[in-house]
Amino acid sequence: MTDLVRTTTPEEREYARLLGEVERLKGVVVDLQRELAELKSEIAAFEADYHATIGPLYLEIDRVKAAIRQYELLIARLHEHSDIDPELIESDVSEAMQQAWERLRKQQEEVREWEELRESQSSRPNLTGEEHADLMSIYRELARRHHPDLSRS
Numbered sequence: 001m002t003d004l005v006r007t008t009t010p011e012e013r014e015y016a017r018l019l020g021e022v023e024r025l026k027g028v029v030v031d032l033q034r035e036l037a038e039l040k041s042e043i044a045a046f047e048a049d050y051h052a053t054i055g056p057l058y059l060e061i062d063r064v065k066a067a068i069r070q071y072e073l074l075i076a077r078l079h080e081h082s083d084i085d086p087e088l089i090e091s092d093v094s095e096a097m098q099q100a101w102e103r104l105r106k107q108q109e110e111v112r113e114w115e116e117l118r119e120s121q122s123s124r125p126n127l128t129g130e131e132h133a134d135l136m137s138i139y140r141e142l143a144r145r146h147h148p149d150l151s152r153s
Contacts, residue, residue, distance in 0.1 A: 033133060034130060035129060041132065045118075048117040048121055051118075055107075055111035063104055066097065074089065
């Protein structure tokens, strides 16, 4: 009696090779996703640090410019209308500058928000890219497992 020996066809070998290539590429994608997550985290930290450091400086420059503009308006109006009460002119100039001061208040709020963000980021533990990717994959797995549309139970 002769035993039949199964041999793999060229198509099966090609299929197995392609499956191996797919698995290799999945690993590359996971590594790139880890690297991307790490870079995004670093960029966010840099952005918060930049705005929290540079924001107050720009705010101070804008305050000085607004004060200069207010004094220039005051001087110009005092020269134009020397017969009007200076307190009235000062009141008019203050009203004219109200929008500029309001913009500065909003800018100051943004600076505070960036400073708070920087503080919150500095209090977080520093994860390596691999640790971050592991946490993300665990989170995604749990999200899939408990998602009402995707869960099997």
